[in-house]
Amino acid sequence: MKKCCICGNLFEGYGNNPAPIETRGECCDDCNINVVVPRRLLDAKKAKIKADADALTSTPLQRAESAKLNALVGKVVEIEYTDGDIEVGILHKDTPAIRYQNPDDDNTKICGYWLDRINGELHFKKSHVKKIRPTEAAQTSQESKQLNELCGKSVFIKFNDGSVAAGFLHKQTIITDNNAPIIRYCLVTPIRNIVFFNSDIKSIREERYGN
Numbered sequence: 001m002k003k004c005c006i007c008g009n010l011f012e013g014y015g016n017n018p019a020p021i022e023t024r025g026e027c028c029d030d031c032n033i034n035v036v037v038p039r040r041l042l043d044a045k046k047a048k049i050k051a052d053a054d055a056l057t058s059t060p061l062q063r064a065e066s067a068k069l070n071a072l073v074g075k076v077v078e079i080e081y082t083d084g085d086i087e088v089g090i091l092h093k094d095t096p097a098i099r100y101q102n103p104d105d106d107n108t109k110i111c112g113y114w115l116d117r118i119n120g121e122l123h124f125k126k127s128h129v130k131k132i133r134p135t136e137a138a139q140t141s142q143e144s145k146q147l148n149e150l151c152g153k154s155v156f157i158k159f160n161d162g163s164v165a166a167g168f169l170h171k172q173t174i175i176t177d178n179n180a181p182i183i184r185y186c187l188v189t190p191i192r193n194i195v196f197f198n199s200d201i202k203s204i205r206e207e208r209y210g211n
């Protein structure tokens, strides 16, 4: 018998991968059909909406968009906001469908931009941006054989800034406007997802539990 990591009930037979509901363990068939699969479908729908929004082209520019920002959509950028905050993330176009997390909402009207950041999505208007520039990471990020080999495994990482974290490692490939892929990695921890570049880590090792 196995214990479902979502409902806690015991079940027999093969378990199912519970991602993205849970990052470890296995779930029962009921939870897979009723919880995990619908969530994956919704996530896929949302991902498509985000890609469609980024692909929106408009001539002349819609009121809420700017040619300068549009040129950096899909790239890793550093933005200094008018309130003094500086944030780094991947720039995307924002629409009501994305902003309100409702796939059925309007995905043709641009209402601003959003940054895909380490700490989650940050939505803003073009008027909030004081300075924007593509970051060095966008040009220099490279894959690491060591990181690639540990993808899908549980790892322990020491970052260059002195912080440490343990979680499941994933690789993410982002295709930018100029078709140059950006490779970044994501560490899924129970608290948050940490997105980083190969150049951000000092050391990494596989974590083994049990046996």
Ligand SMILES: [Zn+2]
Binding pocket: 004, 005, 006, 007, 008, 009, 027, 028, 029, 030, 031, 032
């Ligand atoms: Zn279950």
